[in-house]
Amino acid sequence: MNVKESLSQVVINTIEELYATTISQDSINIQKTRKEFEGDFTLMVFPFVKISKKNPDITAKEIGDSLKNKLDYVESFNVVKGFLNISLKHTFWLDFLQKESKNDTFGHRTPSENTSPILLEFSSPNTNKPLHLGHIRNNLLGDAIARILTANGKNVIRLNLVNDRGIHICKSMLMHQKHFANETPQSTNTKGDKLVGKYYVAFDKQYKNEIEQLAESGIPKDVAEKKAPILLEAQEMLRKWEDEDKAVRVLWQTMNQWVYQGFDLTYKRLGIHFDKTYYESDTYLLGKKIIEEGLKKHVFYQHEDGSIRIDLQADGLDEKILLRADGTSVYITQDIGNAVLRYEEYQPSQLVYVVGNEQNYHFDVLRLILAKKLAYPWANRLFHLSYGMVELPSGKMKSREGTVVDADDLMDEMVAMAKQKTEELGKTTFSDAEIDELSETIGLGALKYFILKVDPKKNILFNPDESIDLNGNTAPFIQYTYARICSLLRKSTEASLPLTTVDISRQDTEKEILRLLYAYPETIETASEDLNPSLIANYIYELVKVYNRFYQETPILKEENQALRLFRLHLSAFTARTVSDAMSLLGINMPERM
RNA sequence: GGUUCCGUAGCUCAGCUGGAUAGAGCAACUGCCUUCUAAGCAGUAGGUCAUGCGUUCGAAUCGCAUCGGAAUCACCA
Numbered sequence: 001m002n003v004k005e006s007l008s009q010v011v012i013n014t015i016e017e018l019y020a021t022t023i024s025q026d027s028i029n030i031q032k033t034r035k036e037f038e039g040d041f042t043l044m045v046f047p048f049v050k051i052s053k054k055n056p057d058i059t060a061k062e063i064g065d066s067l068k069n070k071l072d073y074v075e076s077f078n079v080v081k082g083f084l085n086i087s088l089k090h091t092f093w094l095d096f097l098q099k100e101s102k103n104d105t106f107g108h109r110t111p112s113e114n115t116s117p118i119l120l121e122f123s124s125p126n127t128n129k130p131l132h133l134g135h136i137r138n139n140l141l142g143d144a145i146a147r148i149l150t151a152n153g154k155n156v157i158r159l160n161l162v163n164d165r166g167i168h169i170c171k172s173m174l175m176h177q178k179h180f181a182n183e184t185p186q187s188t189n190t191k192g193d194k195l196v197g198k199y200y201v202a203f204d205k206q207y208k209n210e211i212e213q214l215a216e217s218g219i220p221k222d223v224a225e226k227k228a229p230i231l232l233e234a235q236e237m238l239r240k241w242e243d244e245d246k247a248v249r250v251l252w253q254t255m256n257q258w259v260y261q262g263f264d265l266t267y268k269r270l271g272i273h274f275d276k277t278y279y280e281s282d283t284y285l286l287g288k289k290i291i292e293e294g295l296k297k298h299v300f301y302q303h304e305d306g307s308i309r310i311d312l313q314a315d316g317l318d319e320k321i322l323l324r325a326d327g328t329s330v331y332i333t334q335d336i337g338n339a340v341l342r343y344e345e346y347q348p349s350q351l352v353y354v355v356g357n358e359q360n361y362h363f364d365v366l367r368l369i370l371a372k373k374l375a376y377p378w379a380n381r382l383f384h385l386s387y388g389m390v391e392l393p394s395g396k397m398k399s400r401e402g403t404v405v406d407a408d409d410l411m412d413e414m415v416a417m418a419k420q421k422t423e424e425l426g427k428t429t430f431s432d433a434e435i436d437e438l439s440e441t442i443g444l445g446a447l448k449y450f451i452l453k454v455d456p457k458k459n460i461l462f463n464p465d466e467s468i469d470l471n472g473n474t475a476p477f478i479q480y481t482y483a484r485i486c487s488l489l490r491k492s493t494e495a496s497l498p499l500t501t502v503d504i505s506r507q508d509t510e511k512e513i514l515r516l517l518y519a520y521p522e523t524i525e526t527a528s529e530d531l532n533p534s535l536i537a538n539y540i541y542e543l544v545k546v547y548n549r550f551y552q553e554t555p556i557l558k559e560e561n562q563a564l565r566l567f568r569l570h571l572s573a574f575t576a577r578t579v580s581d582a583m584s585l586l587g588i589n590m591p592e593r594m
Numbered sequence: 595g596g597u598u599c600c601g602u603a604g605c606u607c608a609g610c611u612g613g614a615u616a617g618a619g620c621a622a623c624u625g626c627c628u629u630c631u632a633a634g635c636a637g638u639a640g641g642u643c644a645u646g647c648g649u650u651c652g653a654a655u656c657g658c659a660u661c662g663g664a665a666u667c668a669c670c671a
Contacts, residue, residue, distance in 0.1 A: 026611085034614070044613060046651065056651085082651085083614060126671075163671065280671095307669065316597070317667080324669045331671050360598055361666050388599080389665080396664090425633065442633090454607070457599070459664070461606070471633065472619035473607080480633045488630055538608060541618080552626095552635040594633075 003518075004030045007041060007067065007086070014066040021051045032515055038078060039085030040515060046082045056082035075505075090505040093514045094567070098499050100517070101574035107520040107581065109153025116347050117155040120146050122354035123272070124161045127259040128168040129197040131266050132404035133462060134356070134390045134397055139272050140451050140587065141387055142354040144533035147585045152528035157346065160274040161338065164256050165281040168200070170237040173251050174230070175199035175206070185258050191265065191408065192258025197399070204400040206230050242328075266407055269444070271587050278338070286337025288329050290374070291322045299373045312368060320365055335366050336374075343378055350381050352531065357386040357457065385531050388459035390451075405464060414468060415443035421470055427594070438591050445475035445588045452586050453537035473541050475588055478579060481544045483594040484551065485576035492557055492569055499570050502563035509550045510571055516543045520578055524585070533586055540582045547575050 001009075008028045015023050027047050033039035045060040052059040057079050064077035064084050075089040100106045122142020125131060131139075142158070149156045176183070176199050185192040207230050214224035225231075240248040267273065291308055294300045300310045306325035312318060322333055329337075342351060353363065363384035371379035389396060390405075397404040419439035422430075430438065450468045454460050470476045489495045504510055520539070527535040556572060559565040580590045 029611095029613075031613090037614080042614090046613075049651080081614065124671095166671070168671080305669090318596090321669050326669090328669085330669060334671095356665090357599065358665055359671085362671090364598085386599085391664090421633070427631095427633095458607090459600075463606090466605090466620090469606090469620065474619085474633090476633055477619095480631080484631055484634085491630065534608090538618095541608090545618080548634065549636090551630080552632095555630075557630045594631085 002521075003041065003073075003088070003092075006071065007043070010067055010070050011043065011063060014063055014070075015048060015051060018062055018066070019048075019051045019053075023048070023051070032519065033085050035512065037080060037083070037085050038087065040088045040511070041086045043084040043086065044082065045084050049082070060084040090503065090511070093511055094499070094502070094504060096518060097514060097567075097570055097574060101499075101570050101577070106578065107524050108151045111150060111155060112153055113155060115155055116349040117157045118149055118350045118352060119157050119159055119342055119346055119348040120149070120352045120354065121159040121161055122146075123267075123274070124163065124355070125263065126163045126166075126168060127193075127196070127256050128172045128200045129399045130191070130193040130262065131407040132397055132399065133407065133410060134404075136270070136407050136410070136447070137387060137390050137451050137460065138354055138356070139267070139270055140448055141385070141456055141533065143270075143272050144452055144536075144586050145352070145354070145385070145531050147587065148524065148527050148533060148536065149531075151524050151585055154528065157276065157348075158274045159342075160277045161280065161283075162277060163280045165241065165252075165284060167234055167238050169252065169256070170234045170241065171203040172196045172199040173248070173255055174234050174237055175203045176255065177251065185261070191262040192255075192260070193262030193266075194408075196255055196259050196262075201400065201402055203230065203234070266411075269408075269411055271444075280334065283338055283341065284329060284334050286341055287333035287335070288323065288327075288337070290336055290340060291329075291333055294322075294374060310369060310373060312365065315368055315372070317361075317365060317368065320369075332362065332366060332369070335362075336369060339366070339370060339379075339382065340376070343376070348381065350383055352383045352385055354385045354387065357388055360384070360386055383531070385456065387456040388454075390460045390462055393461070393463050393465075405462060411444060411447065414447045415439045417467065417470065418442035418446065418476070421476075422594075430593075438594055441589045441591050442470070442476050442479060442594065445479055445583075445590075446470055448586055448588050449475035449478070449537060452533045453541070455534050456532060475583070476594075478540055478544050478583060479588075479590055480594055481548055481551075482576055482579055482583075482590045483592060485547075485572045486592040488556055488569070488572055489576070494562075494566060495569055495573065497566055499566055500563045502561075502567050504564075504567060507567075509546065509554065510568070512546050513543070513550060513571060513575060516546060517574060517578055520582070523582075527585075536582055536585050540579055543575065543582075544579060547572075547579075 007030055008025060011028055012023055012025070015021055029044040029047070030041050033042045043063065045056055045063060048063070049056050049059050052062070060079040060082060064079065064086070067086060068074045068077060073088050073092040075087045077084055077086045079085070120142060123135070123139050125135060146156045146158050179202065180199060183195065185195055188195060207228055210228040210230055211221065211224045214228065215221055219227070237248060241252060291300060295302065295308055300308050300322055303309050307321055308323040310320050310322055312320060320332065321330055323329060339351060342348065355363070367379055367382050370376045370382065391397070392403065392405070394403065419435060422435060422439060446468050451460065453473065523535060523539045527533060554568065556565065556568045559568060583590055
């Protein structure tokens with residue numbers, strides 16, 4: 001039981017004794033004392049004044065007296081208006097440091113293998129174009145959430161669903177066949193996904209030209225968009241693919257392999273991996289049977305044009321197509337099938353989808369159909385982790401128009417910036433190889449932190465001209481703090497000596513650091529429950545900021561009192577470990593020197 | 595038009611299960627390296643928390659309305 005819990009329990013008992021009223025846990029609000037007041041934790045007593053029928057100050061004092069009596073670690077308290085500020089004995093904090101600084105899994109829950117897993121789908125790329133900054137956000141969020149859930153003791157299975165078939169892939173294939181048939185990644189010395197992406201852009205260019213030409217010959221634009229010869233050819237190619245035409249399938253296999261080889265490099269550099277990868281070409285027929293069964297049960301109905309539909313107007317949504325008139329499936333059909341497949345395969349406690357907020361409506365429909373129409377009792381376990389778009393000053397990124405920030409280019413740029421900065425600062429004690437490794441750690445760290453520190457549901461504005469900062473609330477700032485502590489520990493000859501008794505009752509900054517460290521487990525818990533890595537990032541920043549103030553203002557190795565010196569050393573080591581652990585939950589590495 | 599999300603300092607963001615005087619970073623200005631790594635620290639300046647009404651002892655936080663922005667309402671994924 002942690003302090004807040006035991007304080008809460010005693011408050012409940014006290015209110016019962018003093019005022020003969022039973023209150024619930026929910027009505028108790030205890031938080032970290034604000035730094036301008038004295039104390040460690042603060043209880044709001046306003047909710048109890050109606051019960052006590054006394055003014056807030058008297059009520060606070062009565063509760064404070066009781067807490068002090070009943071809990072031996074409560075040192076004192078003060079009352080400011082209706083706020084009861086509770087100070088713990090300094091030995092409480094020393095004990096905490098002593099115990100947890102040796103605990104390698106501080107803040108983590110031990111993983112429970114036997115519980116039903118959480119399925120976490122993320123990334124889910126199309127194979128017709130390379131990954132861009134928007135995909136980076138998706139991948140980083142998915143990866144960080146997987147790590148955070150695991151730290152909170154959950155059994156997480158990372159899923160990727162690769163969209164490897166469809167008209168968009170045919171567009172790239174067609175352009176390759178028509179204009180670039182001799183090209184391979186090797187022959188052009190190009191990353192496979194980049195090469196295929198080039199064809200996709202080329203298709204769009206030709207398509208637009210054809211529409212324009214048709215329009216000039218007097219054909220209305222909306223008709224031209226459907227009749228452009230190049231589009232018809234792509235559609236024909238998709239039909240051949242579905243008929244398993246050998247030549248088309250071979251080309252498709254070949255080009256997808258190119259893309260996968262490219263993606264693998266990008267994933268590897270980002271530090272992303274999956275436990276299982278599904279391919280849409282294997283699963284795209286999945287939902288059809290369920291729809292047909294639903295039709296028999298009159299959950300769905302057949303429209304006069306032959307398509308199968310569902311009317312969701314009673315639930316505030318619209319009519320939705322589930323199967324086309326020709327019997328082929330649409331996206332929602334596949335997702336219904338996928339969800340059922342996954343449920344049957346894993347019996348998950350949750351199915352989380354990391355997908356952009358542009359698909360909010362889609363997931364509303366999906367959950368509604370699964371829950372209300374198909375009556376799957378597990379449908380409420382579906383959770384759409386909806387994140388905001390990454391926008392440029394010019395607006396949304398569009399692959400087809402080439403207005404994207406390419407994932408690989410951005411990583412290169414960040415690493416180059418880190419390297420330049422390192423050289424500017426005159427870090428001369430590193431070998432070339434060490435500089436490269438350090439630049440990778442710093443550059444990628446800066447990128448990841450930049451993305452993950454923002455609340456997932458908010459849009460991110462990325463200005464390529466300003467790029468990503470390396471100062472202030474950034475990963476390099478945090479990494480630097482870590483490296484400085486590592487340096488202290490390397491220099492000290494006492495780092496392995498045990499903590500000894502020391503009076504820290506007046507060490508306010510140190511106690512503030514300890515209070516923050518104490519909050520690490522609950523931070524992981526909240527981030528896990530909310531599926532929100534930004535809570536971890538903000539926590540780290542707060543901790544590091546206070547530590548830096550301490551580092552700057554207070555002698556550590558140079559402290560003459562050995563007991564105090566050891567205390568500060570242990571505190572520093574514990575901070576470094578916790579910061580590093582928290583950063584690892586964001587997938588960010590830490591350098592021991594920088 | 596319907597639905598959902600967003601609106602906090604010049605810019606980028608914290609703070610939101612209601613709590614004390616709304617915080618950081620960037621940009622600007624001022625100090626601090628003969629002392630543990632200055633990728634740092636301290637300070638100055640910058641706010642009608644979009645607006646209005648309501649609920650409450652207490653509202654940036656909750657509710658309603660209005661205004662602004664985004665997404666979506668596909669036989670695309």
